[in-house]
Amino acid sequence: MQTTATVLVYSDDSHTREQVRLAAGRRPAPDAPELRFVECATPDAVLKELDRGGIDVCVLDGEAVPMGGMGVCRQVKDEVFNCPPVLVLIARPQDAWLATWSRADSAVALPVEPVEFAGALAALLRRRALQGV
Numbered sequence: 001m002q003t004t005a006t007v008l009v010y011s012d013d014s015h016t017r018e019q020v021r022l023a024a025g026r027r028p029a030p031d032a033p034e035l036r037f038v039e040c041a042t043p044d045a046v047l048k049e050l051d052r053g054g055i056d057v058c059v060l061d062g063e064a065v066p067m068g069g070m071g072v073c074r075q076v077k078d079e080v081f082n083c084p085p086v087l088v089l090i091a092r093p094q095d096a097w098l099a100t101w102s103r104a105d106s107a108v109a110l111p112v113e114p115v116e117f118a119g120a121l122a123a124l125l126r127r128r129a130l131q132g133v
Contacts, residue, residue: 005033005125006054008084010040010069011061016089016110017041020059023114029122043067043075050080057124058086062095063110070102077103085124 009020017039027034038055040046043066049055058076060069073086088104089112090096099107105127106120 002033002056002129004036005056005128006036006038007121008038008040008046008049008055008058010043010046010058010064010072011089012041012064012066013061014041016061016063016112019112020089020117023112023117024121025114025118028118028125032122032125043072046072046076047079050076050083055084056128057084057121059121060086060088060104061110062088062090062099062107070098070104073099073102073104085128087120087124 007024009017011017021037024035038049040049060072062069069088073088076083085105087106087108088099088102089110090099090107091110093109096107105124108117108120
């Protein structure tokens with residue numbers, strides 16, 4: 001497994017981005033690589049970072065304004081070749097169907113619960129490593 005993974009975190013709310021960083025820690029699981037974070041506050045910034053390459057997993061805030069993470073997810077899944085796995089933060093567990101519509105690879109409810117979030121992030125990193133991307 002690689003030694004470092006880059007996680008893109010999209011939210012217009014700096015507090016939500018901080019919750020994600022703190023919940024993930026330096027590494028989300030003992031067998032996961034150390035993390036480096038790229039923070040984006042706008043959908044355009046997300047697209048620029050994905051075009052630049054080197055992103056291993058995206059974490060998108062479903063409650064972001066002006067464009068929610070589920071809309072951004074659907075767009076990047078359509079437009080980005082070899083799109084990295086996407087974890088969407090949803091407001092309510094009942095919104096999981098929207099995450100499925102967006103083609104998110106995983107979803108966790110807000111506020112970020114560290115154990116649940118780290119487990120979901122680690123699973124996506126493992127899957128990415130198995131794909132050899």
